[in-house]
Amino acid sequence: MTSRRRAFAVLVSWCLAEWFLRRQQLITDDWQGWRQADTLAMAQHFVEGPFYLLEPRIDWGGDGSGIVETELALVPAVVALAMRLIGSTDILWPAQLLSLVAVAAAGWLTHQELARRFSADAALLGLLAFLSVRGVVVIGTSAQPDALGLLAFAVGWWVFLRDLEAPRHRSWLIWVAATTVAGLLKPTLLSLGISQAIVALARGRPLKRPRLWLGWLVVLGVVGLYLWHARSLYLEHGNTFGLLSGGDSKLPTRARIVELGRWLDLARYAIVWGTGPLAAVAAIVTLWRRRPGVEELALALGGLAVGVVAFRYTSHKWGTHYHLPLAILGALVVARAVEGWRTPWPLRVGAVAAVALYIRGLLFVMGLPPEPETRLGLELAKHRQPGDLVVVRARAPGYEPEWETENNYQDPRVFYLSDTRGWVLPNDEHAPEAIGRLAERGARYYVHVAALALAPAQQAWLATHATLISETDAGTIYRLAPE
Template identity: 25%
Template sequence: MRLHPALSGIAPRPAWLPIGLGSLLRLVQIWMPVLGIHSWRQADTAAMARHFSQAGTPIWLPQIDWSGASAGFVESEFPIYPFLVSRLYTLMGVQEWLGRGLSVLCSGLTIWLVMRLGRRWFSPESGWWAGLAFAIAPLGVYFGRAFQAEALLLLCAAGALESLSLWREQRLPWALALSWLCFTTAGLIKVIPLLWLGLPLLMVQLSTNPQNHATPWKTLLNRLMRLLRHPGFWFYISTSLGAIAGWYWHAHQLGQASGLSFGFWGSGADRSSLSLLLDLNGWINLLLRIGLRLLALVGVPFLLLGLRASWRSGGGQIAISGLLGVLLCTIATMRSSTIHEYYQLPLLLFSSPLIGLGWQNWKQHRPRWQRRLLLSLALVVSLTVLSLDYWAVEHRQRQAWMPLALTIRRDLPIDARIVSVTSTDPTLLNLARRQGWLISSKQLTPERIQRWKKAGASHLAGSFMWDKTYRPMPEQRQRILREMVDASPGAWVDPRSQTYLIPIDELHPQG
């Protein structure tokens, strides 16, 4: 990578260093089963990949595990990620590290693209530090090796921005086609990129050379009016939206037929509300999460410095429009954003180049020891957050659930239907590689037990300690479950993990 001539006296920095460091961090515990923070989302993705591989179903028929006695076809986002993983399963068997490995590959490529975006928007030096900021961000590391589509989503978003910028500069048809493909795929994986990715893509179209001064708003408005009269613009937008709408129409029909859905449409979705938007505690918690888990604390001041330095540049307009787009998406999906950390991941695409610019401006005329101290502190904060909040959780949950899951795999037939007492969390079903029902401990009524028997359920499985994989079991329900186990001669109990497996036939309604 060549540096800008204005940065004389600065030795070229190897592009492989941020990519290598980021990939190394993402390879930690890559062998782990699908457990840990947000394991429910990863479990559904892993289940889809397993069913695609074992059942040989096409990509337009995704299946999940919490299907009861049905096949499990579900209304979902476009399952390109689990389908790709299933192709790897076909070659090497069902091994979860293959899915994590695909995420690591996507994340490594995204680091490279973030470096290119930082170089394009600001300078080669800023781009290199942008890649490093992206590489060590705790949230980026965790979801850059998680068994879900977020790593592929960020890769598509970064690819859309880079390829459209390349088309603007050189008018290469393949670059425009690649931009369309990446943008459309991002919208298929998740709907909300239409906003947080659409805005910066529009700014790429309207701006001149990103490293020049910012384009005046009056000029931007005039260019926007000309762009709206261009048929190519409407062809790009209409075909992309048509493909996305076509998939979600099909997915809705699938959900209507099966009764299974991730619940992202309709009034029941409950994405946001005025009370949530006015909840100060919610915003404070969100900012704290972003500051610690996304920016590793050290990145916060450099993000502010980068914002200040980029305010009057074309690249700054693109990056800031991306931040604004993520903010608008957060407002539109406030409930989901406060619960699901990966809703903040797109911030990394736009904050990392700004952090790189802020660091580049700050470190000039600073002693080397200060720079090394801050870099070391950022890495220590990132490793501490990853160790305590993510990697350790995977270890604890592995000890809690894998003995039961392995027992089910070993002792029960592949077509056995399991009642998983884990509330709405499908993690245990996926670990056991079985389909069945999800219920909470308070739903263990004689009527439901009889209904499961008639539907073909073979066993009841769960934990004395956990109602979900992260919610402690109330003491009263613990006693009820232990009484059920004691009354069942065929029950299996693991005293170390405090999990159980009870034949449904031994659960009598009157008991």
């Protein structure tokens, strides 16, 4: 079997495992289910309301428009087109299939580029390492924009390297477009530009080419213009994912940046969810053999830049998706580590380890516990009427004292499952007047997630202004009396 056929067989096997074993039917119970719920809700709004890519809408905008400051909603838009074609908004598989195709394409491109640099066996092991990373396993059928972002990153990286070797107008257009899309989908993916610049600097002469500087200028200009537009949406409508507005900061504080434990957490998440443990071992082998490559160094420094800039997230389970581009670094490191070995045992051991790591990642995501928001959302769906507005008490606080920053606490899962809209209150908002003010604006239900007990004042207010309609270990649902 040829190298390409073996790689294709591996990718097909991986896709089948992802689709039939990893794929979730209840995305609200999946890893980062809140991000998936927001993605699909935006797609539904594109179908049911105005289809305007530059004005995405969410469910937690209260009685307002729901227009939100966020990254470019390209994935929700593509999913919305599929929903319109199929004639239903109650479907998950188009978003999941889009992620699967994007990751598979990124893996295939990475394998092909590794095969240009290393032996067929080394390239295949690099592909196996890529597919075994927990972040790749999880994102493979996840309804999030990160899979498409990974593909854009991969295209921008590999085509940029080709353009350095043999400059062509076509390759220039491709890497500039891919890098731009990556930055629009996730601004932290602009770390790709850092990695590109390091490689160009190491090779010296390419930096003298105006076409490189023009390409980077185009990327920064387009992404910057979009961020300015997104900021204007927040100023007009008041909703944000914390892209530039809202007070939420991903930056480290002085107290946290000097904590050794935080750096160890960052390293752990970067390895498990980014490069993969197999690459960590391969990196030691590569350093021992004194064979590190400039491409690996460039990707590592780009990843480190993201890790520091978004330290609050990258050192925590909230930010596992920030490490996803490091899977390409992991594939490179593994391929270089096994290249040139005269004995086949490193390849065999590496292949077995990659399969074991994939199974471990699969078991991790399949073993995730059910979330209380899922149960509450499904229960609320039995009671609500079309157009009802809802107040949901989030599990997250509005302010993080540990990081000295406001927090993105808005959890959309109850709204998504019950097909409602409304407001989210942070769990550190204990004044019952907050619920009362929203009831005056039309809220008909109050959903309290059981992670935090009701404050006595809230209990007293609800006893006289609401009717308890559901109480489980997941939380409580009240019907609010009209004000």
